[in-house]
Amino acid sequence: MMLQDIDELNEYFASEETLQEKVQVIIDRLDIPVRKMLSTLQMIHSETGFKTINSVCVQARTHLVQVKRDIDELQTVLSKFDFYRFIEMWQNIFRKLIFLVSLLVYLEDDRLVTLEECAEIIGLHNLPIDEEIYLSGLVDLSRELVRLATNSVTYQDYNKPSQILDFINRLYTCVLSFDVDEEDDDQQMNKNMDHVKNNLRNVEKVVYSLSSRKLLD
Secondary structure, three states, rough: OHHHHHHHHHHHHHHHHHHHHHHHHHHHHHHHHHHHHHHHHHHHHHHHHHHHHHHHHHHHHHHHHHHHHHHHHHHOOOOHHHHHHHHHOOOOOHHHHHHHHHHHHHHHHHHHOOOOHHHHHHHOOOOOOOOOOHHHHHHHHHHHHHHHHHHHHHHOOOOOHHHHHHHHHHHHHHHHHHHOOOOOOOOOOHHHHHHHHHHHHHHHHHHHHHOOOOOOO
């Protein structure tokens, strides 16, 4: 290998390291408003937060301002090609964001947010979100709603679990519409579908328990 080739190779590795460092700095900064948003939305599991869900949602949305700023910076640093080269660095935090946005939209409007809406809400315009990461966020949403259904009984809102059951049924129908690659060794999509189905069954148990005790309207 010629000396010039070695210099070019070293230059390439140096630029890669610089880019990776830039991405990590942005991801670390993005993690701050994400954690704050998570902390805010967890208030729905307390009695006070459960009774003031609208206020909790308003407060949670304030953290999206900084989320959008950080994601906008990420889009200036990464091209579409680079975005997936560094997937190991950002996929976890984007899964959290999809979970938080989907929970927020559910609490506000009792509906399932689409992948396109998620991207719009967090300000992601130039880079794609993988369907599998979106589905993973929905799995987290279904798990969180099992907890909410259980806690709503504690706070004597006996109709809430039935509403949650109806929503998770709709969510599960949406999940089933995803294309599954049967040749995928990991079969993560199938695993995610099973997780949602299990969470659906858990809410069904809560509703059945309420029905058997004649606590439903």
